[in-house]
Amino acid sequence: MISRSDVIQQIMNKVSKNDLVVSTTGMISREVFNHNDRNENFYMIGSMGLASSFALGIAKSNPGKKVIILDGDGSFLMNLGSSTCIGYYNANNITHIVLDNFSYESTGNQPSISKKVDLCSIAKSSGYKKVSELIEFDIRNINFDLNELSFYRVLVGIDKDENISRVEHSPETITMNFKGSLIN
Ligand SMILES: Cc1ncc(C[n+]2csc(CCOP(=O)(O)OP(=O)(O)O)c2C)c(N)n1
Structure with a gap:
């Protein structure tokens, strides 16, 4: 199975210059940072589950921008209230x-509950318009240009122990850089 790191690399190669990327805490943000650090990335340091809440506010106040959320199964399931609001609005x-x-890999691979919970059904019933399950990952199946609230569940493997750095910016710098990118 494709690794999370490979998927993130392919996604980050596909985003356009002005697209905003909001990534969840842990290794997902670390990987985004290491593959393609840019001012348009917001790394949600520490606050597991809140990438989608933050992204909703950003998306509604910047309707001309595309907002891509990179979530983990653990993070998504931690804050379902946010997904229901994204759908509602x-x-x-x-x-x-x-x-x-299927795991909280960042903290040592403890199993999450996503094997038995249908994430796509949650997205559908929350009001997401286009819901896709990517069992065999192919970047061509991800479309950022639909202008339609979209959800993708991508199956990824457990990454080998990765020796990559933490996000090196302070939360203040992340915020300042990201704010600056909203002006363009
Ligand atoms: C509220 C809260 N609880 C727990 C943590 C510790 N923590 C950081 S990342 C993580 C696992 C995230 O799992 P998932 O979103 O599935 O991503 P993965 O690491 O598997 O890619 C946990 C438990 C945290 N940062 N915040």
Whole structure:
């Protein structure tokens, strides 16, 4: 199975210059940072589950921007209230991608509950318009240009022990850089 790191690399190569990327805490943000650090990335340091809440506010107040959420299964399931609000408010400039490895890999691979919970059904019933399950990952199946609230569950493997750095920016710098990118 494809690794989470490979999927993140392919996604980060596909995002356009002005697209905003909001990534969840742990290794997902670390990987985004290491593959393609840019001012348009918001790394959610520490606050597990809140990438999608933050992204909803950003998407609604910046309707001309595309907002891509990179979530983990653990993070997604931790804050379902946020997904229901994203659906309710029909944030059609959001693409919500859940990288599902059935575990809390960042903290030592403890199993999450995503094997028995249908993430796509949750997205559908929350009001996401386009819901896709990518069992065999192919980047061509991800479309950032639909202008339709979209959800992708991507099955990823457990990554080998990765020796990559933490996000090196302070939360203040992340915020300042990201704010600056909203002006363009
Ligand atoms: C509220 C809260 N609880 C726990 C943690 C510790 N923590 C950081 S990342 C992580 C696992 C995240 O799992 P998932 O979103 O599935 O991503 P993965 O690491 O598997 O890619 C945990 C438990 C945290 N940062 N915040």
